Amino acid sequence: MQHNLSIPDQIVSSYVGNQWIKPDSSARLIHSAVTGEQIACAGNNGIDTQAMLSYARQQGGPALRELTFHDRAKKLKQLALYIGEHTEYLTQLAFHSGATAADSKIDIDGGIATVFVYASKGRRELPDDTLCTDGEVEQLSRHGSFVGQHVYTSKPGVAVHINAFNFPVWGMLEKLAPTLLAGMPAIIKPATSTSYITEACFKLMIDSGIFPPGSFQLICGSTGNLLNELESQDIVTFTGSANTANTLRSNANLLQNAVPFNAEQDSLNATLLGPDISHGSQDFDLFINEIFSEMTVKAGQKCTAIRRILVPQSLIDNTTQALNAKLAQLVIGDPSLSQTTMGALVSADQKQSVVAACEQISADATLVFGSTDLNIEGENINHSAFITPKLYCCNDPDNTATVHCVEAFGPVSTLMPYKNLNHACELLNRGQGSLVASVVTQDGSIAREVTSRSAAWHGRLYFNNLHSAKEATGHGAPLPHMVHGGPGRAGGGEELGGIRAVKHYMQRTAIQGSPDLLQSVTGSYVVGAKETTKTEHPFRKSFNALEIGETLHTDGREITLENIEHFAHFTGDTFYAHMDEDAAAANPFFPGRVAHGYLLLSFAAGLFVDPAPGPVLANTGLTDLSFQKPVSPGDSIKVSLTVQHKKKRNDDYGEVRWHVKLLNQHDEQVASYQLHTMNAL
16 A cells, blocks of 8 residues: 655745745745655745735736736636646645545635636626726716716735645635736735645646736745735735734734735634434434534644534434544545545644644543544554544533634534523634534524524524535535635634625725716716717617617607506406506506506517617516606607616627616606617627
């Protein structure tokens, strides 16, 4: 059973400007978590961090900001595809960190998948522009000549990403993807102990040549004076311990310049077995399997791992027995071997940290699984970074702080009983802020109660049961679509969450002025702005030929009682407001019988649609529909159709959003909506 470990480059370099800088005499040695042998060194105290910042601000930033969101999104997709061609190489390197192939799949494939998601969201949810709007136009004056809207623009600074050791690829990519999509260059500082894996991935990113020079740089080792040189347009993100986060965020220069600091740190995440779940049920087995996974994946070195297990008092013994039986099946050993199900901690130092935390926990809890005897699979194994999972039980969680405040960052978790759901929520919240809490329940009222009582203390609530289990992603899986972060001891920060993360790296500004000026800024039609009319019907014009504000005004059409009755019988919509004069008149909203709202929409389409084949490929829907005034028999309606917004989808077609207004014979607005069409370029 000879191990299958590739040896990484002995020299882990930093990338400064556009050149690689090797370690100097200040470099730290890096040892394999599996064999204990020295595999690399990293660090250089002579790195010119001011030059890195200048290069990012003067080269990388301007080049990124020249690109639109769609341009950047395309490059992200290309980057993800390129890295994806080298996953086997990165996995082989990661064996030295104690990570199994399954562990690395979460890290490497998860990082690549995150980049893909941001590439997709950038194309679908952001405009083909360099700024984006936030929210709707606000009318700030009585007659609409003074309006406002919020916009996001790229910051002309640098994002400094200080990452943890446990996810050397995902930790870099999940922050970098939204940063680049926002048009901001980055300086990446990985944890030294796994920097050789980050460096290998980073080299691929440089070799790809996809992003402009200066878009990202790398520091392997100390950041030196970097934080003291940051300015108000820069951003710092940090993942790691609370102590380090507090040291960094209190930097005098960051405080002086109000440099945004986003932290994701210690978290005593908990899982709760709902009081409706019984022992022996499939939901109970699901609960046990989730705990086992969260304790052993990455050897428990996950910021989202389960540290506290809350179960009804009557099920403590059953849960202990089930977890013991599951943990006893674990195969600990060389992570490169196929039979290994849990590898090592990242280093001997990390093991010492975990052991010290376990000693604190053991003062208030009893060890119910785990020993110092190690049976490790594989040859040439150094035992110093391996550890068995440790399961504790605290029978009195109300009268101890230790189990709610001490985190052993390894395969360690503590069982504790609760009396009722209110008590369970109190225990959930005793962690003083976590990244995630999970609940296994079939009862919607339990989910509602936990959300009401505990959501404020957790960045994410993950509910699971037999119905969702097959597709659920797991307690400990941060997804790029949903926010990752948490209040209190979890750091008070927020990452991911779709386009929310992109906006963390941009400036939101309130723009106020006339509708015409606001339209010029945002590139979208603003009600009240000057309209343009053309002789050619807009449905005969290609996507590229259409202009924002271009408007078609139709002739009018009378709405007759016969129209209303025919529509009612034809559709089956015989609601009394359309068919019964006395009943309709008794309604406070109607003067008598009125036209159906959907009849008005249908007639409106008949007024503005050009029927022949042309650039309009499809009607994909309408939004923001509202009816302002009823239409009675004998009234007439006419339509104004205005090009409101355009978004290119691909090289063949783009989406056009039209502002549609329905007016009666007195020019009073009776309805409005936004029509979506796909138009050929």
